[in-house]
Amino acid sequence: MEVKVKILRFNPEADKRPHYQTFCVDAEPTDRVLDLLEKIKGYQDGSLAFRRSCAHGICGSDAMRINGMNRLACKTLVKDLGRGTIVVEPLLGLPLIKDLIVDMDPFFEHYESVMPYLVNDEPPPLKERLQSPEERARFDDTTKCILCAACTTACPSFWSNGRYVGPAAIVNAHRFIFDSRDRAAAERLRILSNQFGVYRCHTIFNCTLACPREIQITKAIGEVKKAIATGSLE
Amino acid sequence: MASKFQSWWQGVRYRGGGPMITWMLHRIGGLAMVVFVGMHVFASFLTQQFGSGLGTTLNLIYQSPYFQAPLYFFVIFHALNGLRIILLDTFPKLLEYQRELIWLQWIVFIPIYGLAVFFILAQIVSGE
Known part of the structure; x- marks a missing residue:
């Protein structure tokens, strides 16, 4: 054809x-x-x-x-x-x-701004930092991100203001905020609560529909919003 | 050097589907309310301060069914959509059912807007 x-x-x-x-x-x-x-x-x-x-x-x-x-x-x-x-x-x-x-530089700058790595200064145990299957499942969905930028560049809030961190950065922050081994959740929530953080999300859902990995992005953003509002990671 | 290519029209053309349409209607609803309240305040000011005919004309425009029917559409939609967003932000678990919630929103919207249209039509028929 x-x-x-x-x-x-x-x-x-x-x-x-x-x-x-x-x-x-x-x-x-x-x-x-x-x-x-x-x-x-x-x-x-x-x-x-x-x-x-x-x-x-x-x-x-x-x-x-x-x-x-x-x-x-x-x-x-x-x-x-x-x-x-x-x-x-x-x-x-x-x-x-x-x-x-x-140019993907602005995208990766936002990604880096949310500290997308494990932060834990406690002395490591002899073998590994253990985690239960339930604790791992808490952030399983957001580990699937491949940083393709399909979500961030589908977001009208990002189109209108490039300083908004965007869905991908929030997804990758979520991946560590809800990781029981990480100790920097409060710092990430502080970063995401500023004027260009999670509250720029207007629950439009373009990000969720665009994600090739079928991550529930708007749900992850909603969980981060709630964690900021309540101060609780439950 | 990188060239920034972005336009309003390209964004509007993005195929976000039902959820993006509700967001656009929500935004238009917000603008519609600003226009209505602005007209109302401006018309009252002109009428009260100057006894201006322009104020009376503006009153006639926003009191006409052709202005009120779309205005009611956007205001009611804006209110219901806002409630849906508040629900979703308060209970993130509901975000898995966002499509169902949009359908529910339309199911609630149609009879309420239908009632508003009924009263507008009744007003026209009675000639008030």
């Missing part, structure tokens, strides 16, 4: 504004959008720029807007996109570098 792929192109050295370019590609229904982009780059236009790495939904490099919604190109099949033209655009809310590549 022949598929039309309409891509938002932007070359900072030649273009003043982004513009759409349509390519016709031979594809199987079981091909992924990433396969189409590879075919276009390999056989039609080598100047097309996009990120990809593992191509198996783990590295999170190829998040982009596909038919108007953030998805991973390597996890999106042609047959799931209907019969019409497939529209591929870069993520919103981050500076555009070229074609489908955006």
